[in-house]
Amino acid sequence: MIGAHGNVGTCVVAGAAGIARGLFDHTGLVTGAPEFDRLGLAPMGDLVFGGHEVRDGSFVHSAKDFGDRNGLLTPEIRRAVAKELRQADTEIRIGTARGMGSGVESTASDEALAAAPLAERRERIQDDLLDFKRRGKLDDVVVVNLASTEPTPADQSALASLAAFNDAVERDDGERVPCSVLYAMAAMESGFPFVDFTPACATGTPLLAEAALRHGVPFMGRDGKTGETLVKTVLAPMFVARNFRVLSWEGFNMLGNNDGAVLREPGSLASKVRDKDEALRSILGDDGVHSTVRIDYVPSLADWKQAYDFIHFQGFLGARMQMHFNWQGCDSALAAPLVLDLVRMADLAHRRGEAGPMRHLACFFKAPVQVPEQDFPSQMNRLYRYVAGVHAEASSPRATGS
């Protein structure tokens, strides 16, 4: 996990341990539904966690902080999974924070900000990944980006091809190579699947698609679809199906966690808002719909996001009607199970020899790579068809084969 000690990473480790210990059931895990039962997904207790982090701290500390502020991960739960948290803490290495924007950089340790050349940083990431696998005697490693939202580089030429990327790394051109790309490339070049759960710009570029095929690894992203955008992509198809004309769709998000604090930086905010708004526009068409996405930092909310959406639409006889919704969810408790789902599905895909974008996982993302449809029901159908395909192969003579 890149950005391991954040709220999401902490909930991932504590949640997986809690499930393995029987403290929680599979509620909230897509892969916990019966349809995914006999797919051969990795059991929760078999997962081993580690990663990079740019701030000082630990899972033990993050869990306490998260618990005190959000009412989840109570002292009882924390005591019960303390061993797993401490174990995961031994697998955290210092990450790289240069170019992540002032929001991240202001909280990063000096070591994380150290100005090593890009080539050296890439190499160190690979070393850490391979070392993690070797020491843990792991079957596979899935790299998941959970870092804070990164500004999009103005010049994206280094993301156009492997050649351009390698050239930029060699020239040590930090302006054109965002951190997320460095991690993604290091993962793929090490032969590991990559999942981008953030709005990092790189995931949809030609570079990653080329690298994934070259190295024979699956990957997917971008930007986990956890709350308000999920609801948007569920509701918007209804307006289309009923042939309503959506006049305005205004969304107001409030949150008080580190994510929200980082989003006060305009560059990071722009990346985030883009993904939230594009999902909607892609479903509704661009036919004059007015839409706004606001994200405000409200410290008292901590991880409990509040979203208000106002939908103004026109129907028969010119009638102008309204729908309003309010979503109150704990952002990290929404995101963490999806990370576990994605890791298990990426591992399965890798074992099955799949390479390139895992389009069947589109339903997990705000801006899924190489998948045109944004509406959630169609994306779920993609996932169910994939699962049915795996089951079909598994039960066919070839698969059982001699």
Added chain:
Amino acid sequence: MIGAHGNVGTCVVAGAAGIARGLFDHTGLVTGAPEFDRLGLAPMGDLVFGGHEVRDGSFVHSAKDFGDRNGLLTPEIRRAVAKELRQADTEIRIGTARGMGSGVESTASDEALAAAPLAERRERIQDDLLDFKRRGKLDDVVVVNLASTEPTPADQSALASLAAFNDAVERDDGERVPCSVLYAMAAMESGFPFVDFTPACATGTPLLAEAALRHGVPFMGRDGKTGETLVKTVLAPMFVARNFRVLSWEGFNMLGNNDGAVLREPGSLASKVRDKDEALRSILGDDGVHSTVRIDYVPSLADWKQAYDFIHFQGFLGARMQMHFNWQGCDSALAAPLVLDLVRMADLAHRRGEAGPMRHLACFFKAPVQVPEQDFPSQMNRLYRYVAGVHAEASSPRATGS
């Protein structure tokens, strides 16, 4: 149209005329979407309207009343479609209101309450239908039930089979034969499709399925899915897909039209609430979810329904989260285009020689006949597959003939 002069019937006639005259576009009509363009559906201007009504009145009067209270069908619009409203008024005959519950009976005219034997009433309905077709030189007639919500009869034995029904009619057993069934059977026996847009109990019974096949006519129902229930069946699958546990789903509806007034009668209310609640439970499973459906009569709202829904759900780490929505829609402006859609689709099905329940129209109903799935996206997929099938047939060599 049974219950023709109600708000929905009035909006149907005024809306179709308004579209034919270019005052409104196809917004709000499902069959107005591009997918339905080359299906050969009846053009809006070719539709001729008539029906039964138990109260004194006229479309002209209903349109003024509706317009003054709801801000739609303004004086300008009413003037523009006055000719069509008056024309439709010449095609209205006195309906039968006995057994519709005190809400309807208290507003019905003496003639509508007249105690003619069931057999005679059935015959008169058939005469009116055939006369309507003959005088109008119509290609087909589609009978649509738009009457107020009817109490469910305690003894449903007359709805079990054609034989039982005919026996009950012969015995003139009004307790066991609701008005809606009398209309449905009269339609089918005359060879006309039947659509039940109300929560009338009969539509899902063996009787109608048997009659439809016997007389070779398509039919569908029950209870138009226009607003809050539509949203419920769009949102609930999301909670299932994400493996959330819905703890409570409480719905509070307010409306101030005649429908709302009739629903103050407990019998009618029970029929309505049943359909709204069953749709939800069928999607979520019956696993302990607490749900309430309230419908309150709030006169100042007139036809503008307000619905509040509160959804309490559990996710990962035991987190208890919430979603709230508020829906503000003009009920009749939501229902009327669906009536036009259903009439056009029933006419198409009849021309294509289909008989029995039109399962592809499940998406239009709260309690669709012989269709297990209640989730709206799956129901829409059914409709799109049907449309694709019609197109495929149309372009196949067989269809183009020799």
Added chain:
Amino acid sequence: MIGAHGNVGTCVVAGAAGIARGLFDHTGLVTGAPEFDRLGLAPMGDLVFGGHEVRDGSFVHSAKDFGDRNGLLTPEIRRAVAKELRQADTEIRIGTARGMGSGVESTASDEALAAAPLAERRERIQDDLLDFKRRGKLDDVVVVNLASTEPTPADQSALASLAAFNDAVERDDGERVPCSVLYAMAAMESGFPFVDFTPACATGTPLLAEAALRHGVPFMGRDGKTGETLVKTVLAPMFVARNFRVLSWEGFNMLGNNDGAVLREPGSLASKVRDKDEALRSILGDDGVHSTVRIDYVPSLADWKQAYDFIHFQGFLGARMQMHFNWQGCDSALAAPLVLDLVRMADLAHRRGEAGPMRHLACFFKAPVQVPEQDFPSQMNRLYRYVAGVHAEASSPRATGS
């Protein structure tokens, strides 16, 4: 406290202890505001708690149950105040539950339901009160009714005067003497102030006013104004001040605590809804406003009430406008500090020699005794004037004495 082991009583004891121990500040206590600083109110740590309860249980158990279900009174807090909870448990005696309605009776112990004559029950209450005061060497005792909502007796003749009441007790006429009256009279006859925090019918009757004057004790009620009704009486005056015409005001309440469960009984519900609705109508006038109050039991909410209010109003040019609000509060955490406020203020009034209704405490109640105004700002002004009066007396030459 009558009904001591309920959520409110439990939060009262735990909260007072928590404040005395410095775990919580005075937030939520009206008397914690600076205006009340030098009134000579009893310090939180000087309060001693005891009471009657009809169910088996203990504060220790109630605090655990409340904590587990509602996220407040966490294990840490419970450990810190365990001594005070256990101490208060030694002061609980078995109450009387006969005639409280099936909701309460179904959970009451056999002893609480025992059919002792009214006179005997009254005597036992007095014995318990005097014994509590004696053993604790207390300066004063304030009796607060926190029991579940009681059905209003059809025949209220026993509440018309002391003579009628005494006659009914002597005849042992349980139909006409609700439990709450028995407690109120026992308190007053023992010379103790009485506060009715429930919708019990007796508090506004001539009987209590007569008894209070006879025995020289202050009293007040009825029905604590904690959440939705508080907001109503804050907002409604705005609509009056701006000369808007409120067309409809519809309130939907959901809660999942024992109170909600008891309110499923129609008799109890009627008492509660009456107080909530009358407060509103008294402010708006009866000029055609349509209003509904719904209270639904939603178990998953536990003590966290959800209220939706819809306000439809007309302004200039006939414009019909809307306001909606949603209130999410922990009912017992809202009520408990008000109980502490009332106890402290009743003690002060008693010391000051006041007798009869404490009209200056109207702001705490949905149906304040002998106070015409229901709007909260005016009620607060009453309280501030009273406080200013006490201060003025305290600083006048007479008060400092010679």
Added chain:
Amino acid sequence: MIGAHGNVGTCVVAGAAGIARGLFDHTGLVTGAPEFDRLGLAPMGDLVFGGHEVRDGSFVHSAKDFGDRNGLLTPEIRRAVAKELRQADTEIRIGTARGMGSGVESTASDEALAAAPLAERRERIQDDLLDFKRRGKLDDVVVVNLASTEPTPADQSALASLAAFNDAVERDDGERVPCSVLYAMAAMESGFPFVDFTPACATGTPLLAEAALRHGVPFMGRDGKTGETLVKTVLAPMFVARNFRVLSWEGFNMLGNNDGAVLREPGSLASKVRDKDEALRSILGDDGVHSTVRIDYVPSLADWKQAYDFIHFQGFLGARMQMHFNWQGCDSALAAPLVLDLVRMADLAHRRGEAGPMRHLACFFKAPVQVPEQDFPSQMNRLYRYVAGVHAEASSPRATGS
């Protein structure tokens, strides 16, 4: 009226005419409540309207545009008051728009933007005012500023005193003399009361207070309190009275009228947001409450503002609770009656010989001049006390004179 042809001005003229003709009652007018009955306020039919406007247009045109977009001022109403609209149009002169910000300037006519020196512009305003009074044989003129929100000048030295102002006008220093001040001074120097219904900066400065006393005229402002801020100043005192700690109060406003369009300019937005936020902070104290005010332009809403407010507060036991509200009001139908109220009250004050700020009108403003309290109930008490004072004088022997 400065900015006469805007939506508010149009509703003022049409509404006053509609009331005089019996089409509307006094709903929405504060001075329409019974308390104001025998104050001797000017009857609605005696008011004569005129003013300045910087855009081309007319009341007739504005009323049609407003009616078509907002559903109020229907064609029937417009026909009924057409004569009064046309009459008022004859009293409109070209205003001055220089320095109003690009939002206003982009829609202003060339004449309105003409670069006449300040002294000349001031003189022309006075000429227009005196001419209006003379031709109409009017008893008095009240000048009301209804122009769009104006940016606050960086250098406010010209607003510090009459001498500084006169100096700046002589130097023709447009940077330091906003339009609103020019109008205010012209009004006062002509001996007429001035009311500022906009967030213009000048109204609270020493300049206006000095000028008002010098010229013996009453004045008041600033920024009409019509909707969301009104509700804020009604609700916030409740949180104070109950000693809750407000953690966050976030307000999201959407509107689609010209006001909303002008507010897209940062300078104008800042002026507006300041007043909305200060009202809240003044009531709650500055003790760590987080607050946001957003105003977004959503064209489909036209004049129907939508506001969402989220209030996060802490109570007893550390419980964190929430309140949400949604306000849906027609902005101009909310503002127009207040303008009429203010004109009638300013006329009364002038007749009574009052000069300086009319503090009793604080309840009409977001940032009332020289009134410390922002809470609406206290402000209403001020108004009621003033009215009682006028009545008392009227009925005292002194007032009836000898």
